[in-house]
Amino acid sequence: MRDDKLLNYLHLHFIVFIWGFTAVLGALISIESIPLVWWRMLLAVILIFIYMKIMRIPLQFKGVNALPRKRILGFVGAGIVIALHWVTFFGAIKESNVSVTLAMLSTGAFFTAILEPLFTSKKFVGYEVIFGVIIIAALYYIFKVETQYVTGMILGLISAVLSATFSIINVKWAKEHPPSLISIYELASGVGFISFYFLVFPSDFVGPLVLTSYDWLWIGILASFCTAYAFIASVKVMKFLSAYTVMLTINLEPVYGIFLAFLILGDAEQMTPEFYAGAGVILAVILTNGILKNRRNRRKKKELKIHA
Template sequence: MQESKLKNYLLLHLIVFIWGFTAILGALISLDAIPLVWYRMSLAVVFILFYFLFKKKSFKVDAKGVFKFLVTGVIIALHWIFFFKAIKVSNVSVALVTMSTGAFFVSLIEPIFFKRRIKTLEIVLGLIVILGLYIIFNFESQYKLGIIYALISSFLSALFSVFNGLFIKRYEADTISLYQLLFGVLFITIYLLINNGFSTSFFEVQKSDWLYLIILSSICTAYAFIASVKVMKYLSPYTVMLTINLEPIYAIILAIFIFGDKEKMNPAFYLGAFIVLFVVLLNGVIKNRTVIRNKIKEKTVRKK
């Protein structure tokens, strides 16, 4: 049992490392954000379709589910477009630190859909995150557009995460992913058709870009998704949350090694980044302690 936990814990770290590598690939691929996301989602759909066929899984979904996945598929497509735009106009470090604000956005959105009160602590922590971003924004003014794009991407990420939190109660995770990716591709395809985006140059992809796109769509999207679902069956939410919060750190370290001076920032950036990442980590620790405490209380009440 202990060996199984260790194996899955190491696998989780690999998954988080892979997610962090997504940003690196986004910087390495020469395509603009929209074609990059179109290729990523299209290829990921193909890989997950093969997975469904291999596992002989059913594609059947009710009409309400189709509509839900249509809406969230569009949100996910926009989230990735703004994410890669942020990387293209700034760098990996700025984009990922700003993306860490997702926890703050979730704390504002979640109460609306789960019908609970907004907690004062979440607002306080959110304000501290804004302080960290202000420090970055103020001292790295050349990256303002990248920060704005990353904030939009972070909000959209929080939005579809909350929706998926509702969907997972009724639908299987791989089914949700397949249809959301499919509808995301269709959304971008319609946009490109309207704007005559499917030119000859759109399909002229460099060999190195093809390699990066295949890695991005197969390992970083299809595999990481399926593996993460498996891992969550064996590890506690607390362990998963703490490990996932290492993603920006892994990616920033990788980016410094790969891109060198382009990723080296002034000391104020690292101060702001530390504030943002520390608050995100603290928020996760507090939330999971509350969950554990509530579970203990429930067990105690049952025994009585």
């Protein structure tokens, strides 16, 4: 049993490592962020469709005719949010670099803490407000010392907000429906949304013949390993590990990504000591918040057991 848990823990680290590599792929792919995301989502939909057929997972919700229209529209809305998240994420990489983008994306947990009480019954926590002030101060410091990357930083922060929004609206559905089924509906909605954009701005579309052989290679890896595989594998791993372990490991994504970017892209990713200091403060606050939140949840569970 212990060996199974260790294997799943190592598997989770491998998945997070793959997610960190996503940003590097965004830098390596030559096309702009919007067509890049369209190709990523389209290929991921095809791959998940094949997986569902092999695993004999139904492509319809049980009682699909009775499924509320509001829920269907919710899936479409979530797909649009994730598409915009990826567009701004890769846009930030194109405007700055991988290190800057991942440092901004790491604030997603902070935005989740702010937005969750606005959309759910969760209450604001005092220390999270203090952490928020520290993160804002660290961001201001980074903006001040890395002025050439301001556009990329803004896009990265927008991407983090969209990521937090997607997580909040998707968490309930994941408990009610098969994750692969939700995923294919949402990704297909994202493809449809960007396809509509191309109808309005056809010049932004990048056809298959325009893509280089390396673009096809990187996009293939992005859609298969970093999207379809990583999503399905992460759901399986989360069944065997605690939420606390999963959360702390996922927060290492920027660390893995920045390391990989420096290793693969070299001098283009070398930042000033001030940047690493600011990014380090943000990551430290996010990890501390996760530890305190886990302790708080454990305390609540103990109190409930006592009262029961």
